[in-house]
Amino acid sequence: MNLPSSGTAARVLVALYSSLLLACTSLPRINPDMVHSPVAQVQLDGARGPLSDAHSKAILDRLKASGMETNIFDLHLAIEEALVGSPLTAGNKVDLLQDGPQTYQAMLSAIESARDHINMETYILEGDEVGQRFAEALIAKQRSGVQVNLIYDSVGTLGTPPAFFARLRKSGIRLVEFNPVNPVTAKAGWELNQRDHRKLLIVDGRIAILGGVNISGVYSGGSFAPGSRRQAGKGLPWRDTDLRIEGPVVADLQKLFISTWDRQKGCELVARHYFPPLERKGNEVVRAIGSSPDEPYSQIYATLISALHSAQSEIWLTSAYFVPDPQLLDALKAAVARGVDVRLMVPGSTDSWLVFHAGRAYYAELLEAGVRLYERRDALLHVKAGVIDGVWSTVGSTNLDWRSFLHNQEVNVVVLGADFGARMREAFLGDVKGSQEITLAAWQRRSIRARMSERIGRVWEYWL
Known part of the structure; x- marks a missing residue:
């Protein structure tokens, strides 16, 4: 074995020591009580702008009356209003999509319906059969006169052949490669560790689909069909969740897409009706929340922490990658107290060994506090969702880990109301059926090898 020189060894040690110091860096402390004002008036937006105080109050009173006994509407809404810049928007229709086949069907149907423009943002876009199917649909729309604008992450598409994107570009589709791995091609500064983890499709400024599903063949099989398998029988099926939304909140999601396009210095967008007049489509009250590492703190993180502190009866969270920071850990334990x-739903198997074991390093602490832990065993869990008190729900691209809160650009929506909350609770209980609950007694009997893996994972948790 060749040993490095003393100078090289010193540099390696310095780099390792610096990494360990950075790993101790904390997320900004979010204290909801500091921004809470008991007299704050929560105002909702509608299809034609801000609603009157009386109309806003009537909608919030209806939500309160339909929910469980909770002060989440008295406390949490005022906190969130102060933390997040985007408005609560009434009059939306929200459909819950579970797994790749259902989400892809909704996406391709929306793309087919496009008459003006398509804005798409994704972390992974593979050149496999699924990727080619989307490419054909997008190219066909571009050739029909619909302008297609696509943002894809450079790291997430490392394995996608350049010819795949060259074909899209040749058809007239406008492309932005988010934070290119090659610094020579970076237009907005080189930030290799900052990634665009959003999955967002907006069609004609009227329909939005977002959540955790990437464009990849691993999602070809659903996780609920008996015997379903991904990649022609290899491995486990992938379990994920997305939302299809129509209504006024789509304009806020459109703003997030265009903001990313501008910050990454994409070419000037072709003139289209990106913000058409939006009509009321349903009864859901929704807030769109985008987060970026360029901001002082993750607004999604701040919203989640405030919701956890406001919870009165239930906190049911699902996360594909779970590596909690101290504040999130404290909030969960305090809620139990x-x-x-x-309850926390996490994967029983994973595509990321380090993240998997970094998260498991916290199981003992959570179980001792009284948190109920479930590992889904019959599918590879990729969901990022939660429901609190049966009335506050969130779905998006954000995991409960350091990377999502510090290094990634993410997008979530918060949906308020007992009707949608019931659908979220039903989905969570469906995952429980395919899971194994982890008890403290069983966890304390885990192997030495498992404990060592947890230690290794935890060292790198900040960067994962």
Whole structure:
């Protein structure tokens, strides 16, 4: 074995030591009580702009009346209003999509319906059969006169052949490669560790689909069909969740897409009706929340922390990658201490060994506090979602880990109301059926090898 020189060894040690110091860096401390104002008036937006105080109050009163006994509408809404710049928007229709086949069907149907423009943002876009199917649909629309604008992450598409994107570009589709791995091609500064983890499709400024599903063949099989398998029988099926949204909140998601396009210095967007007049489509009250490492703190993280502190009866969270920071850990344990039913759904297997074991390093602490832990075993869990008190729900691209809160650009929506909350609770309980609950007694009997893996994973948690 060749040993490095003393100078090289010193540099390696310095780099390792610096990494360990950075790994101790904390997320910004979000204290909801500091921004809460008991007299704050929460105002909603509608299809034609801000609603009157009386109309806003009537909608919020209806939501409160339909929910569980909770102060989440008295406390949480005022906190979130202060933390997040985007408005609560009434009059939306929200459909829950579970797994790749259902999400892809909704996406391709929306693309087919496009008459003006298509804006698409994704982390992974593979050149496999699924990727080619989307490419054909997008190219066909571009050739029909619909302008297609696509943002894809450079790291997430490392394995995609350049010819795949060259074909899209040749058809007239406008492309932005987010934070290119090659610094020579970076237009907005080189930030290799900052990634665009959003999955967002907006059609004609009227339909939005977002969540955790990437464009990849691993999603070809659904996780609920008996015997379903990904990649022609190899491995486990992937379990994920997305939302299809129509209504006024789509304009806020459109703003997030265009903001990213501008910050990455994409070419000037072709003139289209990106912000058409939006009509009321349903009864859901929704807030769109985007986060970026360029901001002082993750607005999605701040919203989640405030919701956890406001919870009165239930916190049910699902996360594909779970590596909690100290504040998130404290919020979960504090909720249990005040009598809240806290349940956490995590993967039983994963595509990221380090993240998997970094998260498992916290199981003992959570179980000792009274958090109920489930590992889904019959599918590869990729969901990022939560439901609190049966009335506050969130779905998006954000995992409960350091990378999502510090290094990634993410997008989530918060949906308020008991009707949608019931659908989220049903989805969570469906995942429980395919899961194994981890008990403290069983966890304390885990192997030495498992404990060592947790230690290794935890060292790198900041960067994962």
